Amino acid sequence: MRLAGKVAIVTGAGSGIGQGIAKQLGCEGAKVVIDYIGSEAGAEETLKAIQECAGQGGGDIVRGDVTNMNDVRSLVDEAWKRFGGADILVNNAGMEIRSDFWETTEEEYDKVMAVNLRGPFFLAQAFVQRLRAAKKPGRIINISSVHEDMAFPGFTTYCCSKGGMRMMMRNLTVELGPLGITINNIAPGAISTPINKALLADKPKLDALLRNIPLGRLGTVEDVAQMVAFLASDEASYVTGATFLVDGGLMRNYHEQ
Ligand code: BGC
Numbered sequence: 001m002r003l004a005g006k007v008a009i010v011t012g013a014g015s016g017i018g019q020g021i022a023k024q025l026g027c028e029g030a031k032v033v034i035d036y037i038g039s040e041a042g043a044e045e046t047l048k049a050i051q052e053c054a055g056q057g058g059g060d061i062v063r064g065d066v067t068n069m070n071d072v073r074s075l076v077d078e079a080w081k082r083f084g085g086a087d088i089l090v091n092n093a094g095m096e097i098r099s100d101f102w103e104t105t106e107e108e109y110d111k112v113m114a115v116n117l118r119g120p121f122f123l124a125q126a127f128v129q130r131l132r133a134a135k136k137p138g139r140i141i142n143i144s145s146v147h148e149d150m151a152f153p154g155f156t157t158y159c160c161s162k163g164g165m166r167m168m169m170r171n172l173t174v175e176l177g178p179l180g181i182t183i184n185n186i187a188p189g190a191i192s193t194p195i196n197k198a199l200l201a202d203k204p205k206l207d208a209l210l211r212n213i214p215l216g217r218l219g220t221v222e223d224v225a226q227m228v229a230f231l232a233s234d235e236a237s238y239v240t241g242a243t244f245l246v247d248g249g250l251m252r253n254y255h256e257q
Pocket of ligand 1 (some may be wrong): 003044096144146147152188189190191196199
């Protein structure tokens with residue numbers, strides 16, 4: 001139980017990668033604040049899985065929209081109220097909207113940036129304010145994407161948000177290091193989750209994608225969750241300022257043919 005005694009806040013923990021992360025952290029002993037916005041049933045499922053591993057009291061559900069400042073503050077406040085504090089923040093909630101650049105609307109731009117970048121920014125801020133006041137160390141783990149670095153035509157808003165998340169992490173490494181707070185990004189590649197439901201249902205597109213993944217398969221939420229658990233653990237205490245690819249080699253793929 002390498003996370004026993006720790007408290008983790010995980011956003012978007014009612015489905016996909018966030019659900020896998022919350023379960024992993026909970027099963028390794030952390031108390032988990034399970035944030036969700038859309039899927040209450042999914043959040044209940046996350047909580048149930050944690051309770052099966054860790055017993056009652058292993059987690060608590062808090063509904064919170066990361067684009068709403070009141071929700072952002074209360075998500076952090078709830079961790080303090082319910083569990084007496086928090087040590088780990090996992091900025092996982094994210095979304096993408098496919099649209100050609102020349103057709104992208106202000107609404108699409110604002111929505112993607114608000115969920116993927118503004119939310120993590122202010123959540124990290126609320127978390128750091130609490131830690132700083134209590135003179136406590138902490139861990140921030142952002143679920144970014146290979147597209148914090150790699151082009152993704154048709155998803156420029158998503159790439160802008162993840163590129164922003166990359167620089168946010170790099171800057172905060174310097175600003176938060178002296179407070180004993182580490183920050184790292186995980187960059188998943190193609191993981192089988194609801195975010196890419198359309199792609200998973202389109203066999204020719206899926207096959208083309210698989211040909212680009214050297215390990216020849218999609219990733220699972222557990223592949224990502226294992227990396228989060230490591231970064232949250234004491235073993236990673238000297239690790240800060242890095243992006244960790246969990247992508248089966250997708251980022252490095254190159255074929256001369
Ligand atoms: C996106 C997926 C995409 C994958 C690989 C992820 O960040 O959310 O839609 O399939 O990157 O390109």
